[in-house]
Amino acid sequence: MPPMFKRRLSLFSPGPVGTIFAMIALIIWALVVLFPLYWIFITSFKLPIDVFSGPFYVPFLDFKPNLDAWKYILVGDLQRDTFRPYLSTIVVSTSSTILALVFGSAAAYALTRFTYRPKLGAVGIFIGCLLLVIAAVSLGVPWLLAVVVGLVLFFILLQTVARRFKRSLGNNDIAFWMITQRILPPVAVVIPIYIFFQRLGMLDTWPALIITYVAANMPIVVWLMRDYFQTVPIELEECAAIDGASRYRTFWSIVLPLSMPGLVATFLFVLVFAWNEYLFALFLTSANAQTLPLTVAAQNATRGPQWWYMSVLILIMILPVIGMAIALERYIARGLLVGAVKG
Amino acid sequence: MEWLDKRSGYAFLLPAVLVILCLSLFPLVLSLYISLVRLQFVKSGIQLTFVGFDNYAKLLVGIDHIHFLGDQAPPSALTWIVFGLVAASQVYLFTRYLRNGRTTPAGVVGRGIVVVGLSALAYLAVTTLAPGGRPGTLMVTLIYVFVDITIQYLLGLGLAMLCIQHLPGQRFFRVVFLLPMMITPVGVAYMFRMLTDTIIGPLLPIWSALGLVNTSWVTNAWSSRAAVMIGDIWQWTPFMFVVLLAALESQSIEPLEAALVDGANQWQIFWEITLPEILPVSTTVILIRMIEAFKIVDLPNVLTNGGPGTATESLTLHAYTIWRALDIGGSAAVAYMLLITSTFFCMAFANLVRQRYVQG
Numbered sequence: 001m002p003p004m005f006k007r008r009l010s011l012f013s014p015g016p017v018g019t020i021f022a023m024i025a026l027i028i029w030a031l032v033v034l035f036p037l038y039w040i041f042i043t044s045f046k047l048p049i050d051v052f053s054g055p056f057y058v059p060f061l062d063f064k065p066n067l068d069a070w071k072y073i074l075v076g077d078l079q080r081d082t083f084r085p086y087l088s089t090i091v092v093s094t095s096s097t098i099l100a101l102v103f104g105s106a107a108a109y110a111l112t113r114f115t116y117r118p119k120l121g122a123v124g125i126f127i128g129c130l131l132l133v134i135a136a137v138s139l140g141v142p143w144l145l146a147v148v149v150g151l152v153l154f155f156i157l158l159q160t161v162a163r164r165f166k167r168s169l170g171n172n173d174i175a176f177w178m179i180t181q182r183i184l185p186p187v188a189v190v191i192p193i194y195i196f197f198q199r200l201g202m203l204d205t206w207p208a209l210i211i212t213y214v215a216a217n218m219p220i221v222v223w224l225m226r227d228y229f230q231t232v233p234i235e236l237e238e239c240a241a242i243d244g245a246s247r248y249r250t251f252w253s254i255v256l257p258l259s260m261p262g263l264v265a266t267f268l269f270v271l272v273f274a275w276n277e278y279l280f281a282l283f284l285t286s287a288n289a290q291t292l293p294l295t296v297a298a299q300n301a302t303r304g305p306q307w308w309y310m311s312v313l314i315l316i317m318i319l320p321v322i323g324m325a326i327a328l329e330r331y332i333a334r335g336l337l338v339g340a341v342k343g
Numbered sequence: 344m345e346w347l348d349k350r351s352g353y354a355f356l357l358p359a360v361l362v363i364l365c366l367s368l369f370p371l372v373l374s375l376y377i378s379l380v381r382l383q384f385v386k387s388g389i390q391l392t393f394v395g396f397d398n399y400a401k402l403l404v405g406i407d408h409i410h411f412l413g414d415q416a417p418p419s420a421l422t423w424i425v426f427g428l429v430a431a432s433q434v435y436l437f438t439r440y441l442r443n444g445r446t447t448p449a450g451v452v453g454r455g456i457v458v459v460g461l462s463a464l465a466y467l468a469v470t471t472l473a474p475g476g477r478p479g480t481l482m483v484t485l486i487y488v489f490v491d492i493t494i495q496y497l498l499g500l501g502l503a504m505l506c507i508q509h510l511p512g513q514r515f516f517r518v519v520f521l522l523p524m525m526i527t528p529v530g531v532a533y534m535f536r537m538l539t540d541t542i543i544g545p546l547l548p549i550w551s552a553l554g555l556v557n558t559s560w561v562t563n564a565w566s567s568r569a570a571v572m573i574g575d576i577w578q579w580t581p582f583m584f585v586v587l588l589a590a591l592e593s594q595s596i597e598p599l600e601a602a603l604v605d606g607a608n609q610w611q612i613f614w615e616i617t618l619p620e621i622l623p624v625s626t627t628v629i630l631i632r633m634i635e636a637f638k639i640v641d642l643p644n645v646l647t648n649g650g651p652g653t654a655t656e657s658l659t660l661h662a663y664t665i666w667r668a669l670d671i672g673g674s675a676a677v678a679y680m681l682l683i684t685s686t687f688f689c690m691a692f693a694n695l696v697r698q699r700y701v702q703g
Contacts (some may be wrong), residue, residue: 012509013508014508014510014646018508019508022505022510023614024507025501025502026510026512026516029498029502029520030515030519030520031535031579032577033520033521036534036577037534039534039537039545040462040533040534042538053543054543055547057364086373094491103358103362104467106356107355107358107359107360109400110356111357114352114356116352116356128438130369131372134373174356174360176358178359178363181367183682183685183686184367184371184682185638185658185681185685187659187662187663187676187681188371188374188675188678188682189366189367189371189676189680190678191370191374191377191671191674191675191678192369192374193366196484204459211362211366212505215363215365218359219363222490230418236578245349246348246351248348248351248354250401272414272525275527276526276528278527278640278641279640279641292527293528293529293641296527296529296530296533297529297645299533305533305536307537314526314527314530314533314534317527317530322525322526324525325518325521325525326521329517331519332585333585333586334628
């Protein structure tokens with residue numbers, strides 16, 4: 001809590017009536033939040049008969065808790081089907097989050113400390129060449145040939161025509177371009193990505209998902225971290241540069257440690273997105289690299305919803321993230337706010 | 344080493360640019376192309392037939408237009424009145440902008456697009472939501488986005504206002520209110536399937552008190568849409584809450600003290616001081632939620648399976664069902680319509696609303 005709130009302002013200390021109303025409202029919303037969680041918690045200890053013979057609310061009183069569902073999922077028949085997706089989810093979400101954080105914060109740092117002036121002409125020529133290549137491929141030209149010709153054409157035009165255009169873009173344009181990538185609905189890019197990985201024979205593998213998640217989540221990192229780096233004083237970096245540290249060293253051992261709170265919040269935020277991601281996983285994986293959201297969703301398809309197994313799966317899926325959220329609650333608000341205020 | 348150090352500017356930025364180029368921009372352009380072809384999986388790989396705008400025409404006027412745009416009721420007097428009001432307010436705002444003397448060509452074009460787009464969508468809304476009409480996936484997605492965000496913002500703001508008071512158990516409430524955001528949407532969907540079950544669900548006493556036993560939420564179009572929206576509101580109110588709470592906590596205290604000394608009441612302080620101060624943050628969280636909300640897919644897919652019929656299908660789910668039917672080009676066309684819609688609303692909001700409250 002910021003220091004100024006240590007001073008008690010009468011505005012924030014409601015009278016007895018106000019306190020009672022406020023508490024009632026807060027408790028109601030807490031119940032709204034907690035009741036569904038409580039319900040899946042007790043459902044995970046129920047037998048099918050306890051579920052189907054009507055709602056029972058209190059364990060031991062209404063029904064006898066039973067570990068059947070937990071055993072079935074964790075050590076019984078479904079063991080393999082649970083641990084494989086669990087492992088996939090952990091590997092894919094943590095590694096993609098770390099990579100997104102590395103690339104994204106490097107880019108965010110660069111955008112706050114360097115000046116880039118990409119020539120408008122060069123960008124235009126690049127887009128033009130790209131469209132030409134795609135048109136050529138679609139007309140039946142072998143794609144390797146088209147790409148090579150496109151690249152050559154791009155460099156020739158870059159050296160000749162591009163020099164005539166004086167207008168150039170700035171850092172803000174690059175940042176805007178990166179951040180707006182988040183608007184892109186996954187479903188609009190997933191088909192080409194699917195074909196791309198199919199051609200490479202990488203469908204249903206961890207790397208395919210990791211690469212996709214890095215691209216999908218990096219805009220958030222750039223957005224949040226760019227604003228965070230702007231609050232880090234530049235003097236320290238100048239001192240380090242005078243002492244002979246390279247840019248990379250300065251970034252690694254001065255800027256990153258100073259931005260820890262922002263990094264933690266961003267990490268958690270991106271991790272939750274990757275952990276819960278559904279659509280890309282739905283398209284890009286089938287059996288090998290399936291992640292937990294798909295396992296949970298698939299419970300429906302086979303024999304109608306098996307509430308007791310599903311509850312166990314949902315619980316083991318959300319426990320790690322919830323634990324992390326409770327531990328890092330402080331950082332979340334702060335990290336998100338910096339991005340939101342400066343936008 | 345020195346060579347590398349001199350080029351550090353590129354070394355920092357290039358990986359991110361390459362990742363976005365390869366996995367966002369190329370796929371996006373390719374997707375546009377795919378939406379213009381009929382793509383078939385054949386033995387030797389993929390066969391493409393160029394069909395021009397056929398896939399889009401199918402959605403807008405062809406066999407799929409009821410699925411995408413919805414069934415339009417014949418316009419009645421009321422629909423014309425509602426539509427007229429919306430269009431008139433649009434035109435009024437546009438002429439006011441033209442007269443204010445600071446017009447730029449880009450501003451005129453942008454606002455023109457907004458006027459046309461909003462009016463067209465308003466017409467679609469009044470005709471499909473009128474009795475006799477049936478909203479398609481486009482309208483359903485827009486309903487999700489706007490109803491959800493409005494309720495989430497109001498709830499989040501209210502809870503944040505309560506949590507900033509000095510009350511017992513503050514810390515507990517803050518942590519608890521955060522939880523739904525962390526839960527996978529698929530899990531949320533199943534939770535609400537259990538809760539909305541009127542036979543074995545835990546809310547049975549409430550249903551029987553209301554005489555609703557044996558009526559299912561998911562057989563009626565509006566109640567299943569409501570179920571999806573309740574799930575989404577439950578999940579994302581925490582995001583609004585957590586950011587707005589942080590914004591409320593960091594507001595400067597001097598104006599509040601001064602207002603109290605001058606004898607302003609709580610209500611006046613909220614309207615005159617607190618609300619203007621948190622408006623920049625508010626517009627940002629709304630923008631972030633808007634960007635994410637357009638992508639909604641897991642909740643309707645698991646909670647209602649898009650049904651009854653296609654009543655709860657969002658655009659992403661629509662694209663997915665077409666994809667499963669192996670109409671890849673059509674799927675890309677739906678995805679592109681979603682991209683256009685969400686870009687339209689996000690850009691309009693960012694440039695016309697948010698710009699006024701946020702500097703820099």
